[in-house]
Amino acid sequence: MSKHFLAYLEESIKSYWDKPVMSDIDGDTRLTYASFSNEIYRLHVFFDSIGVQKGDKVALCSGNCANWALSFMAVAACQGVVVSILPDFKPESIHSLVNHSEAKLLIVNPRIFATLKPEEMPALQAIISMKDFSLLASKDENVAKAHDSWDADFKAKYPNGISKEDVDFPKDNQEDLCLINYTSGTTSDPKGVMITYENISANTQYALETVIIHPGDTLVSMLPLAHMFGLEFEFIYPVSGGAHVHFLSKTPAAPVLMKSFADVKPFMFLTVPLVIEKIFKKAVFPKINKPIMKILWHTPGIGRVIKNTIRKKLMTTFGGNLRYLIVGGAALSTEVENCLRAIKFPYCVGYGMTECAPLITYKDWSEFKKGSCGAIVDRMQLKIDSSNPRKEVGEIMVKGAHVMQGYYKNPTATKAVLTEDGWLRTGDLGVVDKHGNLFIRGRSKNMILGPSGQNIYPEELEDKINSMPMVVESIVLQRNGSLVALVFPDYDAAGDTDLKALMEQNRLAVNKVVPNFCQIKSIELVENEFEKTPKRSIKRFLYK
Template sequence: MENSPLPAQITINGVQFNATPGQRPLRVDGCVTICQLFQSRCAELGDRTAHREKDLGVWKSYSWADYWQHAKWIGLALRQLGLERGDVVSVLSEDRKEWAWFDMGIQGIGGIASGVYTTDAANQLQYLINDSGSRFLIVEDEEQLDKFLEIEDEVPDLLKVIILEDEGLHELDHPRCMMIEDLYDIGKQAEAENPGLFEAEVALAKPQDTALLVYTSGTTGQPKGAMLSHENILAAIESGARALPTLASDEQLCFLPLCHILERDVSVFYPLAGRCTVNFAESPETVFANLQEVSPSTFTAVPRVWEKIYSQVQILTQDATPLGRLAFGMALKAGLARAEYLTSGKPVPAGVAARYWVWDHLVLKNVRRMLGMDRLRRGGSGAAPISTELLTWYWAIGVPLVEGFGMTETAGLASLNTTEENRIGTIGRAVAGNDIRISDQGEIQLKGMNVFQGYWRNNAKTAETFTSDGWLRTGDLGHIDDDGYITITGRLKDIIITAGGKNITPAEIESRLKFSLYVSDAVIVGDQRKFLSALIMIDQENVEKFAQDRKIPFSNFASLCAAPAVKELIGAEVATVNKEFARVEQIKDFRLIDVLLTAEDDELTATMKLKRGLVEKKHAHLIEDMYN
């Protein structure tokens, strides 16, 4: 009797994928490129809502038909103005529906979309435009336009700047600038004169064509442009759909910069497969209010955001009545007991489940409702390490928060925990179609269809990033357990070798410090030194409340950091963390960074990660003070 042939495809939540992960050509609902999938979805879903965005305080809906029509006008207009296949278009804007429209319009016509962080200075914009050879620049408003005007003579190859908002610019008359409505008019005329041209261009795209140019955050040296093909992105879509599926009924909130591959995946590419609705936050400052309004089904954020939400709950708890604090403490205790079983894959005993049910109905449901997480099916954390204590706390309040790992160079995804198979303290298992190994030096290395094509115009750096047998070097140290779960222990370049010859990876110590209510971030110092020390950023909101409650005088952030009681507070937090580590790993001294850092400061990346080398350089006087 002959064996039955294996199925060519499998269906996950109504989306068809190749039955074998990583099989070429990779097809998502029969499509081999992002722009083909976009065309298919818009034709299928038509008047269904694709995006929501606030206008004068009111949420407004925009359909998949709107999505297609505007992307088509954008693509045709850019072609009319001189964009050729393989040319780059840079987008300098906060998250909004037009970001996605431009992304699809650029790709549809054969161009390459490249995002620029709105926190970048004019000289950084100049570097990115010239390095990428961008032919067009999309700017959100007058503030971002000013950056171009400052460097316009230094970017001679840029053909046009397209402006999304005209407020304050009604009198603008510049030969290289135009408003978005004028671009739409060009697109409409081009469509009338060449019906079917955009569809024909979409059909020309090939899986190996470069679709995106995503610049790394530049924690060391100038940013490098990672080239991601249509196939790379479809591989990430497939892996995400298999492990953490997006449902057609899901509501999502887009708020991380769309320049970053994590948010691009979550809010542009995964919704193409999952058919869900994306709500755009009004601004980075309104994220928590928008989260309450939208109450999303899934929510993916960097650790700094999850830490901030946790801090808000702690502040509210401190301000509650004695009875309220007691009730929350009892509810949290019941939640932690249940979380211990859930996060270890064990069945929850009936008594533990019953006690949690009671406290969930009395307290925890209201907490989740207050946070805008009452409908949350799954939370995700990535882009930086998150403390195990924080993950456990979220599971305890009824928010299943899972950690994953990815890089720009892996189209944002390489390994994942899931709500069903989750091992806290790890970054999960390799996603479908991805292989992970540990080198002899302990480095995590990757191979898969999601791995990027290389760095734009930088063959030397590309060669450095791959091993001789074709595996991607992540630069992360780690190990894999017998069940396939991967643990990151640190960064190769961050290893501290003390004067006594001890090798120490600082990531775990820093992560434990950041779980403190009063610590926002920390950098462990000690290379070639006799002991470890730390540069610490305090959590402004929580430390200010601590000072106000105790009538500790301060006039600004610097004076707050200088207050003896604040130094004692942080010292106590450091002492608590020290108890968890061996003597050689303990922090013997610390200094507070008394400058309030934002993403606009050089020391922080746009995803709020400290640039270790730059922090140590800028605050060298603090370090020397500790060791002298």
């Protein structure tokens, strides 16, 4: 059994009492570890007064902010169950998920509340504002009275506020349900991933033992807290190590993000490939792909000076204090990864999924093998469902302390992914090398069957297309037995370039380096960037 994440939090609170723990970059909230603990217990007083008990569900629906993080810890520390709902979901989806989860309380951004119909969520005892914890709606007079007397009740119980000695969180509930994380807003077949305290604790312990954090380190939280990647690695893990988290309420434009890096100077940046690839295509590749630079790049002495200069500029872009650049969600393009490795930038690619809270594989950048996404983490097992896991692609299956209990009130979906002996079918395809490094080939549901039964992995073709001139992103589809690439080009940089002619050159260049059964028949340009999920993955199902 792992060390409880609430034990780590309790130690951080007592060790770094007067140090800052959380701030809102675009707001006024700034909490120390002391005031953080004070607010946790203040919320407990209200929960107690309205009858929120162990195992009761409390739904959170808001963009990233200190009050979201505070609400999560307050619910977890009183042994309730957090229900995380993405703020991007439509009102009808929020209604449905609140009802499906059987939540007693909803803490929501006021702007989102304005779009909701409380009568569509009849089981809720109250709806509270995420902005200031004011009461937005309640049918129960006792709840309104409890809210009115909240401050007085807290002062009566803790007349001098919370002291270090008062901070004592439960730690004997590792197997209990802590979180229901809804991975999509579908109303027909909701999949609420059931995450236990042990799932989160095992992830937290691994991170603290592997990704070294120093008290006072700073971090920008921009990945959605309603997703496990952001929740675990941009909140729970850093505050368990004494860090100061700065929350961005929504995914910002590049200038806002760059200013945040300059102000916060984060020790770590967690991101998806799309963000890094955009930075390189805008700021790095135009310089190093010039003919003279290509020659100098490989010239002894001068080449090293150029690479060091690029590394320093990239470090400055991230605030100048970066020790870890961790990429997740998909593989990096080969071109970008080759450049990061050439300039000796401290990057690595990890792999995980919500159902593993979220980490599956990782390896420190000093040991990381190019093209992989690390090796299986502690307290977990991995196997490839194929006759030859080193050469033959098969489904990635995992087992261990990170794996969820199942999908809430959805035994059919649970049975489809969890075997009787506890192995989780990830739906991803890959191989492993002799050192245990995992190489992902794609999603099983995205795999295309070639003309003679060959397996075609569109992600591998997209990687090659995305490295071509003027390509921002792409999707490879099969139409009438042929492969077609949809491409969103860099219209801003194109100028007078004949994009159709250039894409035809790109198509021919790709076809020269891929097998015959992977030949791209045509490239079609799209006018707008592809629609993304909150994790910045392309919504492939929208494109045919």
